[in-house]
Amino acid sequence: MNPMTNDAVSALDQQHVFHSWSQQNLLNPLAIAGAKGCRLWDFEGKEYLDFSSQLVNTNIGHQHPKVIEAIKAQADTLATIAPAHANATRGEAARRILERAPKGFSKVFFTNAGADANENAMRMARAMTGRPKILSAYRSYHGNTGSAIVATGDPRRIPNEYAHGHAHFFNPFLYRSDFWADNEEQECERALAHLRRVIECEGPGAIAAILLEPIPGAAGILVPPRQYLKGVRELADEFGIVLIFDEVMAGFGRTGRWFAFEHFEAVPDLIVFAKGVNSGYVPCGGVVISDAISQHFDDRMFFGGLTYSGHPLAMASIVATLDAMQDEGVVANADRVGNGPLAQGLAGLAERHAIVGETRGIGVFHALELVSDPASRTPLAPDAVADIRGRLLDRGLMPFVGGNRIHVVPPCIVSEAEVATGLAILDEVLGDASRKYVN
Numbered sequence: 001m002n003p004m005t006n007d008a009v010s011a012l013d014q015q016h017v018f019h020s021w022s023q024q025n026l027l028n029p030l031a032i033a034g035a036k037g038c039r040l041w042d043f044e045g046k047e048y049l050d051f052s053s054q055l056v057n058t059n060i061g062h063q064h065p066k067v068i069e070a071i072k073a074q075a076d077t078l079a080t081i082a083p084a085h086a087n088a089t090r091g092e093a094a095r096r097i098l099e100r101a102p103k104g105f106s107k108v109f110f111t112n113a114g115a116d117a118n119e120n121a122m123r124m125a126r127a128m129t130g131r132p133k134i135l136s137a138y139r140s141y142h143g144n145t146g147s148a149i150v151a152t153g154d155p156r157r158i159p160n161e162y163a164h165g166h167a168h169f170f171n172p173f174l175y176r177s178d179f180w181a182d183n184e185e186q187e188c189e190r191a192l193a194h195l196r197r198v199i200e201c202e203g204p205g206a207i208a209a210i211l212l213e214p215i216p217g218a219a220g221i222l223v224p225p226r227q228y229l230k231g232v233r234e235l236a237d238e239f240g241i242v243l244i245f246d247e248v249m250a251g252f253g254r255t256g257r258w259f260a261f262e263h264f265e266a267v268p269d270l271i272v273f274a275k276g277v278n279s280g281y282v283p284c285g286g287v288v289i290s291d292a293i294s295q296h297f298d299d300r301m302f303f304g305g306l307t308y309s310g311h312p313l314a315m316a317s318i319v320a321t322l323d324a325m326q327d328e329g330v331v332a333n334a335d336r337v338g339n340g341p342l343a344q345g346l347a348g349l350a351e352r353h354a355i356v357g358e359t360r361g362i363g364v365f366h367a368l369e370l371v372s373d374p375a376s377r378t379p380l381a382p383d384a385v386a387d388i389r390g391r392l393l394d395r396g397l398m399p400f401v402g403g404n405r406i407h408v409v410p411p412c413i414v415s416e417a418e419v420a421t422g423l424a425i426l427d428e429v430l431g432d433a434s435r436k437y438v439n
Helices: 006-016 065-077 088-099 114-129 146-151 155-160 184-202 228-239 291-296 312-327 330-352 382-394 416-437
Strands: 034-036 039-041 047-050 105-111 133-137 166-169 207-212 242-246 270-273 285-290 356-362 365-373 400-402 405-408
Touching: 047 416, 065 312, 088 105, 088 285, 088 312, 105 114, 105 291, 114 133, 114 146, 114 207, 114 242, 114 270, 114 285, 114 291, 133 146, 133 184, 146 155, 146 166, 166 184, 184 207, 184 228, 207 228, 228 242, 285 291, 312 330, 330 356, 330 365, 330 416, 365 382, 365 416, 382 400, 382 405, 382 416, 405 416
Parallel strands: 133 166, 133 207, 207 242, 242 270
Antiparallel strands: 034 039, 039 047, 105 285, 270 285, 356 365, 365 405, 400 405
């Protein structure tokens, strides 16, 4: 059997690879042969326009030549080194990240991914405060490692709740408000009052950190009311709680800014990153540490470390990615195209198709909320969503689907022409689906 066919590659995968978040016998993975820019193709030449950025991480697109070349050059020079040693590429990667961080941040701790970055941010907060508890939102995803999955709010945490010291609260989401709010101002005010009560009931002196995605991603791309994060910052300050922003999905250009919190009047104490910092070309993540917290460990041991912290190949990919994004205006493109033609086109889809209950987002970070009844806002059933996903793939559009939502999250380099192509496919498929599935 020719190993370079769709069927052969898929069969090999199913025979030997154990997949995450999956019932193994139900898998039928797409076989992808190659990719470039915003497009991928299989072994038979079928092409897909990537409106998923894979797991919302290929911000600079696929196979950027400068990033690939930097990884190759680093492999020729120093392929690996223990994290206890200094290496120039790691220092340059940290410097470039800090150049994009707010004032008052001068250290970066590197990890292997976003999950262990969140683990270490929580560890720093607990060590700094001497307190055990972490507060995080029900509508959130923070990773699949021990404490990160328990900090996660969505139901995937429930079979994995082995870590202790976690409590959750409801974050704002006006379309499905938990606070009976009629507008953004009410939603913000009531969500902050709710968070205050959770802090009071959990014990302010027991809470080390509040962990939040500035714009929750996997939970549905929930852009908060303008003053919400500022209010959370004020609550954290009032009660001496460390504020951690999880920028794993929203950071490094996704929202049309280097960090999503730049859209709001709030700066955290710890910034968690991964994904877009190097578009996932080599696994990495990290924590950008405020001076107050990093200085706490000047004379105290930090009990944390990873064999591959600051791995040279990952660091080279960060340097090249951030330099290319700067030189090529990638963040500005995400702002211009995402908040222009993409946002306008998605708003048009919501107006034309009853199956779209709401469209929301910022930059190249949007979601279409699919419903079977616009009046009651009943979420579209999973089998219907799966059918829509299949029809999009058949027409050459690779979506990111979560729950009853299509997350429209192309790479930050996406062009207006590619946006138009993707919107046209969505228009056709959602039109058919509205007639089929809407009451």
